[in-house]
Amino acid sequence: MxxxxxxxxxxxxxxxxxxxxxxxxxxxxxxxxxxxxxxxxxxxxxxxxxxxxxxxxxxxxxxxxxxxxxxxxxxxxxxxxxxxxxxxxxxxxxxxxxxxxxxxxxxxxxxxxxxxxxxxxxxxxxAVITAQPAGFLTPAGNDHFAVFTPYFRRWAEAPMRRSAAAPERLRMPDVRTGTLPARADLAPGDLSPRLPSGGETKARQRMRDWLADGVAGYVEGHDDLAADATSRLSPHLHFGCASPVELVERAGRGEGDQAFVRQLAWRDFHHQVLAARPECSHRDYRARNYRWRDDPQALRAWQEGRTGIPIVDAGMRQLAEEGWMHNRARMITASFLTKTLYLDWRLGARHFFDLLVDGDIANNDMNWQWVAGTGTDSRPNRVLNPTRQATRYDPAGDYIRRYLPELDGLPVGQLHEPRRIDPAERARRGYPAPIVDVDDANAEFRAARGKA
Incomplete structure (x- = not known):
């Protein structure tokens, strides 16, 4: 038997x-x-x-x-x-x-x-945790793809296993199953107050709802911070409550569906990088010899959402409240830490990993390296200006107001450009002054990278 x-x-x-x-x-x-x-x-x-x-x-x-x-x-x-x-x-x-x-x-x-x-x-x-196995797709002369676009071309053309139904019946011997311990006994401490619930049942319902009603608008809405128009499937994918193969298979041929499938390919891309370079969970993928600043106060202000830059603080407050952050906000907050404050990406990755429900070594750390300029990005000196990002992706200021209620009622122009907030008004609302002049700091960054 x-x-x-x-x-x-x-x-x-x-x-x-x-x-x-x-x-x-x-x-x-x-x-x-x-x-x-x-x-x-x-x-x-x-x-x-x-x-x-x-x-x-x-x-x-x-x-x-x-x-x-x-x-x-x-x-x-x-x-x-x-x-x-x-x-x-x-x-x-x-x-x-x-x-x-x-x-x-x-x-x-x-x-x-x-x-x-x-x-x-x-x-x-x-092909259980990812849609394509790590190491299955390789370029000539290398053990992994270092650039996403050629990887995605191969990924999209490669055969993928077909999804399968659940088993009809399980036959289990007589064995002690044991019990699940209480969360506080394993990981004591406070939870984010608006933490999502886990499990395959929730994941499959979210997957059905997303594919039926959400994914069609993904191209137009995925960067709209206030609209919250992304799938929020990342925690379920991280724990394997949702199958990436099934998601690819069930996605339609529409523009939104295919844009979403491309994001699933990014997951596989980062996994194949980490499989080939496991040290990249803590070391630079591309050694740049950057001399990161040491500024514990600035780091703490960033962690607490108290930088005085509303779009950055809104993202960090969302992380604290939900254990999750919109992807556009992740990019904005990561760029601010590594390019504007010029602090080591590992500090940011560690803080994200402390709070993110979808905290994943491959995706968290490789995305941080991408933004910091030490990873696979071909434009390592790219800087995301928070004022322009807020104007473009939160034009009415609704996302900022959602997570910074102390700024409710301020004109949107002041939410986008914090230097326009009157100091007395700022003090009355209990919101800090900017810890850095963004334009000056970004200019210093570009000068340090030889891009002034």
Whole structure:
């Protein structure tokens, strides 16, 4: 009798999950999630993300029970817990999704070693977390694409696996499933007050709504800060509650659909970069030898949304309130930190990772490097001027007012150009003066980069 273990990692769904489907083909299957002590001790374990993860696991457990199975929850080292469970149930095979981080690579290597000692096969499945496997598409003479456009051309032309339905039924041996701990016991601390809920059920509803009613206006609305016209699927994609393959497959041929699919390709692009260069989670992809400033007060003002630049502060307040930030605001706030304040991108990436529900090493860190000029961007000296960005992407000032209620009632021109706010009015509202003259700071940046 074949018994398989389905080791869930960042694929917390029953629909279109090759890992679960392959394991369910055995006579008996044991779905397993391991609360990894190494992950719990590291930067992943933050209140917002842990709350979302536990939502996902509760939803996954319900779905597996409806199929006749359940979710075994263990805590410790994944290799040790999988090995112990394999011994307990007599498993002959273990299935897991491929991933690209250094931790995921080490986990797979350890699993392979301990399972080989038990004559238990390890099957690592591609195209579960991403639409195209990292390393599957490569240019001539290199192990990865360093520029997105040629990568996307290959990505769009390459064959993609077809999505699949959930298993009809699971046959699970008698095994202790364990319980999910409380979030506060794993990641104590305050949550963002408007944190989204996690789980495949929520993800599939959002996916249906987005593809039916939202994606058609994506080209016109994706940069409109106040409209909030993006899918907000990034947390669900990060935890694998939504399948990128299914999203690509179900997207239509309209302009909005295809623009959205292109954004899914950006996820795959960053994953294939990190797979080839795992050190880029903490080191510059392109060594520029920048001499970043050290200014703890400026960093703190940026983190708290108290820079005195309304569009920047609105983005940072959204992050604090929701554990999520609009992508245009991410670019504006990141450019302000790295180009205007000239502070190290790693400081910004770390703060984002502390709060973002969709905090993902590949996408968070590689996007930060792109904005900072140390990554794959071919224009490293690009600066996003916050005044122009606010005028273009929040023309009525509604986004700023939403997250900076102390500025409600001010004319939009003052919201876009904070130097026009009267100091007495600023003091009355309790809003700080700008911590930097943006034009002067950007000029200094360009001079330092030889672009004055």
């Amino acid at each position: 074949r018994t398989a273990i389905c080791l869930f990692t960042r694929d917390l769904r029953i629909h279109d999950n090759p890992v679960l489907l392959a394991a369910a083909a055995a006579d008996r299957v044991v779905p397993l999630f391991v609360l990894d002590d190494a992950v719990l001790a590291g930067p992943f374990n933050r209140p917002n993300r842990m709350a979302f993860l536990l939502d996902c696991l509760r939803d996954l457990r319900r779905s597996l029970r409806e199929l006749g199975g359940g979710l075994v929850v263990r805590r410790g080292s994944p290799s040790a817990e999988v090995a112990a469970l394999a011994d307990e149930v007599g498993a002959t095979e273990v299935h897991v999704a491929a991933d690209v981080s250094a931790h995921a690579t080490a986990r797979a290597n350890e699993l392979r070693q301990v399972l080989a000692e038990r004559s238990c096969a390890l099957h690592v499945h591609d």
